[in-house]
């Protein structure tokens with residue numbers, strides 16, 4: 001043991017990796033079947049695996065540090081936000097002089113300064129701004145996000161790479177696993193999503209409770225709380241005074257206006273508790289962030305990522321929750337997949353001739369034993385090929401009925417199509433939404449839609 | 456879990472075929488659910504729908520209500536629907552584009568309909584909302600007002616309310632405002 005007044009020397013490189021190397025170089029009983037322990041495994045992983053971290057906020061800062069210290073050498077980070085002074089208490093990679101700069105860029109730079117050999121590529125943009133192709137280069141995606149919408153988007157991208165074989169088994173080469181972290185105050189979760197094997201984000205989206213919404217008339221007529229006054233200023237008063245002007249929650253002037261209006265209203269109704277920071281909290285739906293919750297959840301996520309990639313141990317199956325509010329509780333629940341999930345499920349395989357028209361395709365669905373779907377409306381990647389109803393859309397899409405599907409799907413050998421219609425379920429016709437995998441007979445699987453080649 | 460040899464092969468292969476694929480637009484689960492809602496719409500006779508951005512943008516549409524009974528008979532009311540990718544987790548955002556003298560719709564077009572905010576559930580759908588909007592015209596409700604003056608008139612003097620509605624529908628915005636503002640003090644003196 002070093003005496004307290006003696007500065008401990010900075011760890012030399014091999015020292016820093018000693019424990020990790022031990023984990024990666026010794027066999028064990030709880031390891032994955034693919035685990036191949038060796039003294040060089042850390043280097044191999046580091047050079048071969050590219051990891052994407054989505055989000056460079058409270059959780060993202062922790063994730064980048066933890067992943068870099070877990071042997072990952074090629075990291076990318078994407079975040080559209082810039083650093084705000086209120087981030088500095090917990091987003092520990094940022095300093096006062098960084099305020100206003102890109103979170104992704106500063107975070108990447110700071111971690112590279114501290115962990116030698118690590119390369120982090122920052123992306124200062126929205127996740128939707130990247131081509132889908134961008135996401136295909138990563139072996140694993142780690143999410144440190146605070147919005148359902150963003151999670152749902154990344155989930156659909158990652159699940160979109162998944163292909164199934166003719167027995168509806170996931171093709172391993174097309175797997176894009178995700179580790180999703182989330183924190184809210186003293187609570188957090190870390191979950192492992194292996195599309196096709198464990199539930200995807202959409203399979204149990206009901207886990208996320210919808211945001212509390214106050215009735216507009218309560219806001220307008222009978223406010224009782226500080227939050228009511230703030231939401232009144234935000235949802236009703238803003239549009240009344242600034243018709244047509246978009247409210248920007250990140251604009252300090254806008255927020256100040258909401259605050260002063262909310263304060264006036266609170267005084268009028270004798271309500272206390274409207275402060276500037278509470279106003280920000282209500283408008284942006286912010287729950288106070290606890291730095292240690294981020295640290296704990298991030299540590300769990302980084303460990304799951306390492307286990308997923310190396311196979312050095314079994315991963316969490318499949319949803320870890322942490323609650324530090326009342327004592328400390330950590331629990332792992334195993335959620336199950338929604339077999340008919342539109343995002344990660346295999347869908348029903350339909351084989352078509354290149355000459356089959358859309359109307360012939362719709363007829364096939366009526367007779368297909370797994371579907372027995374009548375009155376099908378058909379959509380493909382945001383393009384409505386045919387809509388049975390309402391009348392305006394039926395008219396607009398009717399010309400497609402005589403066009404070959406091969407042409408409507410732009411000459412792809414395989415494509416995913418979604419259909420809505422009345423399908424048989426336990427002897428009863430019920431309205432259903434189904435995912436279909438369309439494959440064209442005799443077309444080589446080499447076209448632009450494919451994400452992988454078979455070996 | 457991941458087979459590193461396969462990762463290595465895949466990398467080589469990607470390098471060889473880089474830049475060959477066109478980007479694929481992602482369809483969110485919300486868009487798909489909306490596709491189902493729209494293709495199953497069962498519009499009441501009084502209601503029609505239009506898609507200002509064409510057949511491939513279902514996330515933004517307009518609902519036109521022409522009430523066939525009640526105070527608002529003869530009027531045409533346009534509502535804009537904005538559906539987010541998190542639908543049906545989140546309710547659609549609905550605004551009334553037509554200026555209307557109504558206890559539950561304010562002059563900015565905010566609509567006070569419980570299923571659009573506090574009582575929204577993912578099992579509800581676009582059809583439910585459209586029925587709710589129709590109900591607002593056949594049964595305006597003075598208990599949860601958004602337009603306080605209109606609600607007071609409806610509660611205390613339905614005849615005057617009817618007259619105000621007719622005046623507002625005939626005259627557009629100016630008279631809606633005039634009705635809304637001039638009748639309020641009068642009501643208090645009743």
Ligand SMILES: [Zn+2]
Nearest residue numbers: 200203341344
């Ligand atoms: Zn799923």
